[in-house]
Amino acid sequence: MVDQPELSHKRAYTRIGLYRGNIVAIKLLHKRSIDITRNIRKELKQIREARHENLIPFIGACVDHGNLCVLTAYCARGSLEDVLANKDLHLDNMFVSSLVSDILKGMIYLHDSDIVSHGNFRSSNCLVDSRWVLQITDFGLHEFKAGQEEPDHEQKELRRQLWRAPELLRSPNPPPQGTQKGDVYSFGIVLYEIMGRNGPWGPVDISHEEIVERVRNLVDGRIFRPPTECLGIADYILRCMKSCWDEDPEQRPDIRYVRVKLKEMQAGLKPNIFDNMLAIMEKYAYNLEGLVQERTNQLMEEKKKTEALLHRMLPKTVAEALKRGDPVEAESFDCVTIYFSDIVGFTELSAISTPLQVVDLLNDLYTCCDSIISNYDVYKVETIGDAYMVVSGLPLRNGNRHAGEIASMALHLLKRIKRFEIRHQTGEQLRLRIGIHSGQCVAGVVGLKMPRYCLFGDTVNTASRMESSGEAFRIHISEATRNLLDLLGGYYCEERGLTPIKGKGEMWTYWLVGEDPACRLARLRGQTISSLVGNFSSDRFTGPETPDLLRHPTSTNILTTGDSTSESKAEIIHQLHIRAMKSYSKQQEVFPGLTASSSMLRIPSCGRNIANNCGRSHRSAPTITFQESPAALPGNYV
Numbered sequence: 138m139v140d141q142p143e144l145s146h147k148r149a150y151t152r153i154g155l156y157r158g159n160i161v162a163i164k165l166l167h168k169r170s171i172d173i174t175r176n177i178r179k180e181l182k183q184i185r186e187a188r189h190e191n192l193i194p195f196i197g198a199c200v201d202h203g204n205l206c207v208l209t210a211y212c213a214r215g216s217l218e219d220v221l222a223n224k225d226l227h228l229d230n231m232f233v234s235s236l237v238s239d240i241l242k243g244m245i246y247l248h249d250s251d252i253v254s255h256g257n258f259r260s261s262n263c264l265v266d267s268r269w270v271l272q273i274t275d276f277g278l279h280e281f282k283a284g285q286e287e288p289d290h291e292q293k294e295l296r297r298q299l300w301r302a303p304e305l306l307r308s309p310n311p312p313p314q315g316t317q318k319g320d321v322y323s324f325g326i327v328l329y330e331i332m333g334r335n336g337p338w339g340p341v342d343i344s345h346e347e348i349v350e351r352v353r354n355l356v357d358g359r360i361f362r363p364p365t366e367c368l369g370i371a372d373y374i375l376r377c378m379k380s381c382w383d384e385d386p387e388q389r390p391d392i393r394y395v396r397v398k399l400k401e402m403q404a405g406l407k408p409n410i411f412d413n414m415l416a417i418m419e420k421y422a423y424n425l426e427g428l429v430q431e432r433t434n435q436l437m438e439e440k441k442k443t444e445a446l447l448h449r450m451l452p453k454t455v456a457e458a459l460k461r462g463d464p465v466e467a468e469s470f471d472c473v474t475i476y477f478s479d480i481v482g483f484t485e486l487s488a489i490s491t492p493l494q495v496v497d498l499l500n501d502l503y504t505c506c507d508s509i510i511s512n513y514d515v516y517k518v519e520t521i522g523d524a525y526m527v528v529s530g531l532p533l534r535n536g537n538r539h540a541g542e543i544a545s546m547a548l549h550l551l552k553r554i555k556r557f558e559i560r561h562q563t564g565e566q567l568r569l570r571i572g573i574h575s576g577q578c579v580a581g582v583v584g585l586k587m588p589r590y591c592l593f594g595d596t597v598n599t600a601s602r603m604e605s606s607g608e609a610f611r612i613h614i615s616e617a618t619r620n621l622l623d624l625l626g627g628y629y630c631e632e633r634g635l636t637p638i639k640g641k642g643e644m645w646t647y648w649l650v651g652e653d654p655a656c657r658l659a660r661l662r663g664q665t666i667s668s669l670v671g672n673f674s675s676d677r678f679t680g681p682e683t684p685d686l687l688r689h690p691t692s693t694n695i696l697t698t699g700d701s702t703s704e705s706k707a708e709i710i711h712q713l714h715i716r717a718m719k720s721y722s723k724q725q726e727v728f729p730g731l732t733a734s735s736s737m738l739r740i741p742s743c744g745r746n747i748a749n750n751c752g753r754s755h756r757s758a759p760t761i762t763f764q765e766s767p768a769a770l771p772g773n774y775v
């Protein structure tokens with residue numbers, strides 16, 4: 138055995154040593170030698186046989202002359218007295234009930250064993266191990282320990298008496314092993330200590346001598362016990378405590394019955410503190426998993442929001458490239474169609490409105506426009522005040538379809554804007570002026586801090602000029618766009634003639650006046666099928682018959698190409714097709730101020746277009762033109 142006095146001073150609560158590789162507690166006996174009598178042998182046998190998880194394991198005893206000591210297992214957390222005195226330690230109900238239950242289990246075992254009773258039961262003789270299991274110590278070996286010359290014996294003895302039952306205090310020759318009823322009394326005091334965490338006698342402001350004296354000799358026939366008023370504990374615990382320290386030993390319950398009385402403390406708890414702690418940790422780990430999941434979801438939500446914001450600022454393909462850290466180089470596009478719109482008289486309207494009313498108006502307007510453009514294969518480039526700029530054909534190329542997508546969108550927007558309500562000026566109409574042009578353009582991301590996807594080239598200027606030289610409630614388009622619409626079919630244009638365009642001289646321009654929505658639907662359907670079977674060709678036009686138009690492409694047709702761009706194109710067209718089908722079905726109603734006919738419409742100035750375009754389409758589909766009123770149109774309708 139190796140003595141470890143230094144260690145004992147640093148962190149152990151008692152003298153400790155190493156025995157066969159284990160830390161053991163060493164209790165020195167203050168006497169020089171011992172005769173190993175029959176009784177002592179009997180005591181040693183009893184204590185060696187006393188094995189219970191709530192009794193300290195006896196390791197051995199040293200009987201060498203001048204070196205008498207008892208070795209027991211070492212409990213890392215010190216005694217219950219130390220634990221209770223540590224105010225940093227919060228002992229919740231689970232801990233308290235577990236400690237109490239451990240004491241009772243140990244005591245029951247002891248009372249049932251040959252040792253019979255403890256005789257010196259107190260909080261310093263309840264040790265707590267590293268796993269928070271309480272183990273009772275300093276029982277038995279009374280003859281072995283007898284005759285010691287303890288330093289400060291009187292002081293120590295006085296302190297021991299604070300837990301001692303009155304009948305034992307009064308006895309001139311109390312048995313060194315005490316009595317079972319005496320142990321129950323001591324348990325009552327320890328229970329008080331646990332509940333109050335203020336020593337064995339709580340806030341009693343008198344000396345230990347006086348306490349012991351008052352317990353020993355009743356004053357005016359009244360018994361003296363620790364004050365219980367300020368404990369604030371459950372009634373059943375208080376009743377049990379009081380019965381344990383009853384003046385009459387016979388009235389005290391035996392230790393088994395005490396356990397029954399305190400059973401309620403154990404409700405819902407596992408038999409020992411370690412299991413309880415494991416249960417808590419499991420619960421905690423489970424909660425933690427939930428918490429991690431919740432936080433991950435929040436993170437994903439935030440990520441989605443950030444991505445949505447990025448996708449609102451930049452085209453999806455560009456945003457994805459930027460996210461991957463790929464360079465986004467400026468790209469030239471052979472042909473795209475650009476839309477500009479502006480509100481005629483917006484400056485005057487702003488002048489008679491408050492800034493907040495203007496903000497509300499623009500917000501309403503753009504919310505409305507944004508919801509419409511989502512039905513088309515277009516990208517909103519920017520809004521500057523009341524100006525709105527949209528493009529189709531980039532960053533994902535879509536053949537010639539861009540002209541049709543912008544034209545259909547423009548007609549849709551115009552129709553909707555005519556019904557738009559200005560919140561602060563009811564009855565007033567927004568006078569939207571639209572210009573469209575198609576041609577070559579370069580697109581790229583500019584800026585690092587607030588990157589923006591911008592378009593460059595003459596096509597942008599011309600499109601803007603188309604808008605500025607147009608008229609309110611009309612869609613002014615260039616010849617280039619008109620030619621593309623001719624190719625696609627289903628769009629009705631009126632010639633405006635030679636129009637002076639600032640910075641460009643005179644240009645042939647047209648008014649886009651209407652469309653046959655079924656043509657776009659047919660186009661989308663044709664292209665959906667082409668793209669899904671891997672034959673995506675934007676220039677190809679398939680014109681199925683009317684009954685097929687409302688048929689959804691069956692999933693059995695789907696054979697993707699494996700190329701992600703083609704797949705995303707296919708997806709876009711597929712979605713557009715679905716939306717167009719829905720809107721086609723809805724368009725059986727006649728819009729106010731618009732002319733609708735279920736038969737073929739003929740507008741003299743665009744008769745050529747109709748003949749050209751609808752020849753490839755289905756003639757039974759309703760045709761809708763967007764004109765102020767039939768009266769405004771020359772010619773006959775059939």
Ligand SMILES: Nc1nc2c(ncn2[C@@H]2O[C@H](COP(=O)(O)OP(=O)(O)OP(=O)(O)O)[C@@H](O)[C@H]2O)c(=O)[nH]1
Nearest residue numbers: 150151162210211212213214215216261262264275
């Ligand atoms: N950590 C630890 N501390 C112990 C152990 N045994 C005793 N102690 C500590 O040593 C202190 C003194 O113990 P003891 O020498 O038994 O003295 P006591 O318990 O106050 O008084 P008596 O038992 O009546 O002699 C206890 O209060 C504990 O803090 C042990 O096994 N482990």
Ligand SMILES: [Mg+2]
Nearest residue numbers: 261262274275
């Ligand atoms: Mg002790």
